[in-house]
Amino acid sequence: MQVIRSVKEMKTRSMDLRRHGKTIGFVPTMGFLHEGHLSLVDLIRKDCDILLLSIYVNPTQFGVGEDFDKYPRDTERDLELCRSRGVDLVFIPESSEIYAENASTYVVEEEVGMGMCGNARPNHFRGVATVCAKLFNLCLPNYVALGQKDAQQVVVLKRMIRDLHFPIEVVVGPILREPDGLAMSSRNKYLQPKQREEALLVYQSIQAAQKVVEEKGSSNVDRVKAEVLNVLKQGRLLRVNYVDIVDRGTMRPEKEIAAGRSLLAVAVWVDQVRLIDNFCF
Template sequence: MEIVTSIEKMTQISLKWRKEGQKIAFVPTMGYFHEGHLSLMRLARKKGDRLVVSVFVNPTQFGPQEDFEKYPRDKKRDIELAKKEGVDVLFCPSKEEMYPPEYQTYVEVTELSRPLCGESRPGHFRGVATVVLKLFNIIRPHLAVFGEKDYQQLLVIKKVVQDLNLSVEIVSHPIVREIDGLAMSSRNVYLSSEERKSALSLFKSLKLAQELVKKGERNSDKIRKIVRDFILSHPYTKIDYIELRDPKNLIEKKEISGPTLLAIAIFVGQTRLIDNIILEID
């Protein structure tokens, strides 16, 4: 496995592979790998001839009050794990390599970026769209794999690809969970063991909502209230949002009339966690 920090070098490698007719698969990450990341790598490994994984804690997607500085990092461990997954190149550019002085170009997806995490984290999806477009231009993948835990991010990236006429196939991977159901996240390390117990209410509330829908409940407000009360019955929890939306365009759904995204963000102590499910009417 090659570790590359320079943009120029990375592009050279990709161009060479492309000339050889190799299919390039790409997994963008912020590092501190967990089983979720590794699953994306395995899927990408299967789908491409060459696998590039980027590790870059992207400053432009963090708000000024957010956890950019303390976001967990462990490059040595990431390198070992990536090697085991058969990664060909681990691309780890510096902040300065990606955003040199006088950097000033940003990509914005207007409507899809507005609700949910976009409302709680102004500028977040602008940062995500920008860095992913840069990485696509540097790495020139044929396909890129994203996790469904960041559901809104997945839609934003798909929109960038479609609107800007890129030819990258966007592949999504289902949410990877701990045995008890908690969605894997690098931020889970922030949780104390007491908070960890309460955090499980997030996953359980998704299941609860699915049960309600199965039993015939169609009213979004009612589901939202039950979910809210359930989560808040656990200590240390605070609701950021509980939203029921069309999974294609994130437009609000007052009634569960077809597949409906239930997307939730909560704080457990100081830690912000997100999770989601597509509620299905059978």
């Protein structure tokens, strides 16, 4: 496994690989890897000659007062996990190379990223789209693997790839959960035992919504959202950021729930820890 830290070296390496007809699969991450990230490696490994993973905590997708400085980092552990999973290249750039001192160019998606996390975290998706455009230009992947847990982010990046004509196929991996049902996330590290106990209400609320739709046959958006909120309000440390039911392709609010189309998205604060989860009906 090769570790690349220079933007120039990454660009030269990826251009050389493509020139020799190699297929590149790419998993962009912010590090502190867990099984959810590694499942994306497994997902596209068979389709690629070269499997490339990036580790970069992107400052432009964090807002004022968010957790950029304390975001968990453990590069050596990450590299060992990459070796164990058969990753070929790991790109770990410095911010000074990704963003020039006077950088003034950003990528802004103006439709699917406007609601939900777009409202809750202004400029978050601008940062995500910008850094991913930079990484795509440097790494030149044929395939990029993204996780369904970040459902709105997936749709934003798909739209950017389509609109800017990146020759990339997106592969989306399912949400992976801990044995207790909590969606895997690097931020789970922040949770103390009582906080983690209340965080489980998020998945329990999703299960309650699934039961109302699949067992009771309801397609009423307000009823299903009320069921979710009824579960979440049991948490004393938990504050709801949003509960939305949207079209999974456009991120627009649904008037009624339709199988194969509708997405339930939930975001909460457990004390100072923000968690997201979702379910596709």
